[in-house]
Amino acid sequence: MNRYICIAGLTTAKAVAAISSIQIVGTGAADILKTVFKPVGRGKVDFSKGQILHGFIFDSDKDIDEVIIGCEETDSFSINCHGNPLIVENILELLAKKGAKITTPQEILVHLSGQKHGDDTIAAEADLAIAQSATLDGARIIAHQTKMGLLQTAGWWIKNLDVLELDDIKKGAERILTDSDIADLFIKGVKIVLAGPPNSGKSTLFNYLCGREKAIVTDIAGTTRDWLSAHIRLKKIQAEFFDTAGLDEVLSGQNKIDADAQVQAKELIEKADLVLYVVDCTNPAIVMAGLTESLNEIVVLNKCDLGKSTSAEGIEISAKTAQGVDKLLTAIEAKLGVSDFDMKKTVCFTLRQRKLLQQIAEAKSKQQVRELIQELLKSNIIV
Ligand SMILES: Nc1nc2c(ncn2[C@@H]2O[C@H](COP(=O)(O)OP(=O)(O)OP(=O)(O)O)[C@@H](O)[C@H]2O)c(=O)[nH]1
Ligand SMILES: [Mg+2]
Incomplete structure (x- = not known):
């Protein structure tokens, strides 16, 4: 029967890195460590709070890795090993063999903050x-x-x-x-979807915001099919921008790929915190259809470098020359209500x-x- 009620888990990213950190907490954590840790040099190992121990994690007669152990609380230790997923896995397996329950970083963090507060x-x-x-x-x-x-x-x-x-x-x-x-x-950050008719310049704007040519741009309507996304830091918030396929009934009926692209675009629109409805302002007959009243939306009149022929209202920009884009970014934060948000407000999280x-x-x-x-x-x- 297991004598211990302690948990162990990785608290750093599951990736190749310089250092990975494994936390072991709960009754019996020190007893487990005593059976798997040997210090560099001789001397007695002291697992009391505040100690930092340098040594090796070993299994039988085999060293698994050189580690630094931080004794953070009574029965709460961080084992800092080399950031190799294989080493991490071996140490976790060993701790499990000795009686610790291996768990998620979330559960470890819950335990630690419960201990602290x-x-x-x-x-x-x-x-x-x-x-x-x-x-x-x-x-x-x-x-x-x-x-x-x-x-x-x-x-x-x-x-x-x-x-x-x-x-x-x-x-x-x-x-x-x-x-x-x-x-x-x-x-949490925001999801902002670039939507609108084909060829209106969504991908051009997306690329400008990314700072590189991530999306393919051509003058062929229906260029974008699979959506792309990029994390972009605005003035106040972190946004994930999505470039989507142009909304178009004709494209929708054209073939399976275009039809699926339309479905995907609409799904993204539904989940967005904000939709930028990008239209070509040189087109006098812009179709403003496709979006619903309930959506948080800004109309973007793109290609203003070519002159405006539409009477539609919106923020005028040129994704090609960047004219007006700064104004658009300000408008985005104003629309979301973050520009003048008082950080001292009472909120739940x-x-x-x-x-x-x-x-x-x-x-x-x-x-x-x-x-x-x-x-x-x-x-x-x-x-
Ligand atoms: N003059 C001018 N041309 C632009 C501007 N923005 C985009 N274009 C051109 O318009 C064409 C279509 O641009 P895209 O960015 O591919 O348009 P899109 O909305 O992503 O098109 P789909 O992916 O087909 O829905 C390209 O030839 C662009 O170079 C702009 O602000 N000014
Ligand atoms: Mg596109």
Whole structure:
């Protein structure tokens, strides 16, 4: 029977790198390490908190790798080995053989932040979310919630529950949810889809934003079929731009490849945070069809270097000369609501928090609100 209840897993990327880090945490972690680690030189090994140990991980009479072990807490160690997936696998296999349960980086991180923050769930969740934030501002927004923000608002609600109106708390929860939608754009990044009729210059604009000729550009309608994407840093947020096939009913009926390309483009549009509907402004009869009212959309009038012949409204640019592109990037952030977002707003940043706030926004009694806030402040983290 397994005597230990400890877990181990890789906390760095699963790739060839200079160093990989394996974390082993929980009851029995030190006992396991004693059986697989030998120090460089002689002397007794001291696994107490704060020690840094240099030596070898070995299995029977065979050394697996030279390592540096950081003793971070009682029964919490980081094994820093060479960044070779094979070595990592051998060490994990050995730890499993000795009784550790091998698990995901997520579970390890949950364990570590739980250890660090005790029952302060929001702070523990923040540790995990900050590590995955797409931007520094996103990390800053999350960090704010652990001292002020969400922690303070929830604490204030609980403390003043008797004198506060139920409706005011419900409205407060709704406001937090709305602000969280924008905060999410800083934290997770945004998906922006370039859509529009064939030949309007979507790929030309995409290439300009990428800074290289990633997509094929020709004057043949229907050039792009498989979509391409690229991560591009805007002024405030991180965006993934998607170049898609031109939307066109004729192309759609032409053959299976074009038909599939149309389907893919429409699927991407549905999932986008923002659609840039790119049209050729030299065409007096632009078809503005294809998109739905519910979409967050900016109309881009491209090819303005050739003169404008359409009466359609939109942002005039030339993807070829870059004229107007800066204005477009500013308009994108304004449309998404991130340009003047106050980083000190109270927001939620996990699904668990969001669900509880949704329940608070629909609560029927103060007692129900009390229970929900208590759960918000203290409960197990759900990754
Ligand atoms: N003068 C001018 N030509 C442009 C501009 N943008 C694109 N073009 C030209 O328009 C043609 C079509 O450009 P693409 O970028 O391939 O158009 P697309 O929208 O990706 O086309 P599909 O992939 O077929 O949907 C090419 O010949 C481009 O050089 C622009 O701003 N000004
Ligand atoms: Mg294209």
